[in-house]
Amino acid sequence: MRYISTRGQAPVLPFAEAMLTGLARDGGLYVPETVPQLTAEEIATLEGLSYEEAAFRIVQPFVAESFSETELREAIRRAYQGFGHAARAPLVQLSPGHHLLELFHGPTLAFKDFAMQLIGQLFQIALAREGRRITIVGATSGDTGSAAIEAFRGLPNVDVFILYPHGRVSEVQRRQMTTPDDANVHALAIAGTFDDAQARLKDLFNDHDFRDGVGLAGVNSINWARVLAQVVYYFTSAVSLGAPHRRVSFTVPTGNFGDIYAGSVARAMGLPIDRLVVATNQNDILDRALKTGDYRVGRVEPSMSPSMDIQVSSNFERALFSAYDGDGAAVAQLMDELKSGGFTISQGAREHLAGIFDSGRVSEPETLATIARVRAETGEIVCPHTAVGIKVADEHRQAGTPMITLATAHPAKFPDAVEQAVGLRPPLPPHMARLFDLPERVTRVENDNAALKSLILERRTA
Numbered sequence: 001m002r003y004i005s006t007r008g009q010a011p012v013l014p015f016a017e018a019m020l021t022g023l024a025r026d027g028g029l030y031v032p033e034t035v036p037q038l039t040a041e042e043i044a045t046l047e048g049l050s051y052e053e054a055a056f057r058i059v060q061p062f063v064a065e066s067f068s069e070t071e072l073r074e075a076i077r078r079a080y081q082g083f084g085h086a087a088r089a090p091l092v093q094l095s096p097g098h099h100l101l102e103l104f105h106g107p108t109l110a111f112k113d114f115a116m117q118l119i120g121q122l123f124q125i126a127l128a129r130e131g132r133r134i135t136i137v138g139a140t141s142g143d144t145g146s147a148a149i150e151a152f153r154g155l156p157n158v159d160v161f162i163l164y165p166h167g168r169v170s171e172v173q174r175r176q177m178t179t180p181d182d183a184n185v186h187a188l189a190i191a192g193t194f195d196d197a198q199a200r201l202k203d204l205f206n207d208h209d210f211r212d213g214v215g216l217a218g219v220n221s222i223n224w225a226r227v228l229a230q231v232v233y234y235f236t237s238a239v240s241l242g243a244p245h246r247r248v249s250f251t252v253p254t255g256n257f258g259d260i261y262a263g264s265v266a267r268a269m270g271l272p273i274d275r276l277v278v279a280t281n282q283n284d285i286l287d288r289a290l291k292t293g294d295y296r297v298g299r300v301e302p303s304m305s306p307s308m309d310i311q312v313s314s315n316f317e318r319a320l321f322s323a324y325d326g327d328g329a330a331v332a333q334l335m336d337e338l339k340s341g342g343f344t345i346s347q348g349a350r351e352h353l354a355g356i357f358d359s360g361r362v363s364e365p366e367t368l369a370t371i372a373r374v375r376a377e378t379g380e381i382v383c384p385h386t387a388v389g390i391k392v393a394d395e396h397r398q399a400g401t402p403m404i405t406l407a408t409a410h411p412a413k414f415p416d417a418v419e420q421a422v423g424l425r426p427p428l429p430p431h432m433a434r435l436f437d438l439p440e441r442v443t444r445v446e447n448d449n450a451a452l453k454s455l456i457l458e459r460r461t462a
């Protein structure tokens with residue numbers, strides 16, 4: 001399996017290289033040249049397997065040239081052993097035909113752990129094999145950063161720098177990033193928004209001297225390996241509700257489009273997914289783009305679901321690449337237009353997207369009302385991101401097709417919003433009880449490329 005760039009101008013790479021690199025050298029994102037297919041029989045045999053065994057069968061065809069079966073099995077085993085639930089991604093029924101896929105039982109209580117824990121293991125194997133050192137730089141709206149730090153802290157051949165928007169993440173999210181005391185962990189609070197952090201990250205990747213000099217690696221959801229790891233729970237949850245004999249739909253609280261894009265990969269592999277529904281908060285560029293065909297960048301409005309407070313949605317480029325039938329030049333052209341504010345999706349590409357995705361947008365008052373309603377109707381307490389998903393899912397449910405809404409974070413990560421909605425603060429699980437007692441380590445940095453580069457050069461441990 002070879003990996004190509006969505007902009008068509010970067011070297012074609014095997015899986016391990018695409019993973020260690022992150023962003024392609026032409027500014028595009030890596031995607032597999034072809035998508036492996038699972039037959040209905042192969043999908044049916046996933047029923048009743050452990051999460052780990054299902055993950056092995058789904059991931060293996062994508063990585064076979066880079067990792068042996070033994071290496072992959074061991075990486076998967078280690079990745080999920082620290083999860084607080086034996087099913088890893090359990091399904092909970094909310095109402096007849098509506099199910100919640102709980103993706104928050106990993107070490108940092110958000111779905112990001114599913115991918116980050118696995119790529120932490122795969123990076124380690126690949127780096128040890130090649131005697132290489134790398135510098136990971138990540139931009140985060142909150143949950144990616146802590147998941148990356150948890151996955152890479154203390155590793156001998158890696159530094160991990162995480163850029164988060166100063167003052168725009170929850171206190172639990174911030175403390176998860178600033179309290180690990182490993183020398184290779186560097187939390188950086190940037191003066192700006194998540195989009196600023198992501199733009200600085202892209203600048204670093206596009207500076208080829210710097211990139212090669214420090215062995216820059218990206219673990220944002222632009223990294224194909226992250227998307228791949230997330231494909232697994234679409235299969236396990238759909239199969240437990242009757243796939244491949246029954247179609248299911250998913251609603252996904254969406255920011256950078258990584259999680260829901262993984263759903264479209266599962267669909268392309270043969271999983272009978274009816275609709276993939278994008279749920280956004282008031283930062284609704286994706287909802288607008290899917291409804292009108294106009295992808296136009298607005299201003300980021302901070303919300304109570306901060307992990308979705310973004311305007312430029314990186315992985316949407318991958319969906320565009322499919323919608324434009326693999327035409328890298330067309331995608332490069334759109335991304336060029338984006339620099340001056342936005343672009344219009346062609347009629348053909350819009351129809352392609354409309355064949356897969358629906359979308360909806362949820363306001364702040366509706367988010368609070370949904371947390372309260374779900375509590376009253378089911379006793380479940382959900383995080384604000386998940387509430388955005390549930391509200392949009394309820395608007396898109398169709399009789400006879402089960403709807404699975406992804407519960408992307410644990411409510412205890414967002415206690416202020418939950419308290420506002422239902423009057424109580426959900427407790428952190430026991431393994432995180434000390435979070436508020438530990439000292440914090442963080443460096444403030446300007447929204448400036450040169451300042452960021454010199455900070456990274458100065459702080460690297462090797």
Ligand SMILES: *Cc1c(COP(=O)(O)O)cnc(C)c1O
Nearest residue numbers: 143255256257258259307408409
């Ligand atoms: C990252 C995140 C999202 C958005 O996921 P994308 O892959 O960026 O679309 C939604 N909810 C939570 C809790 C997250 O951490």
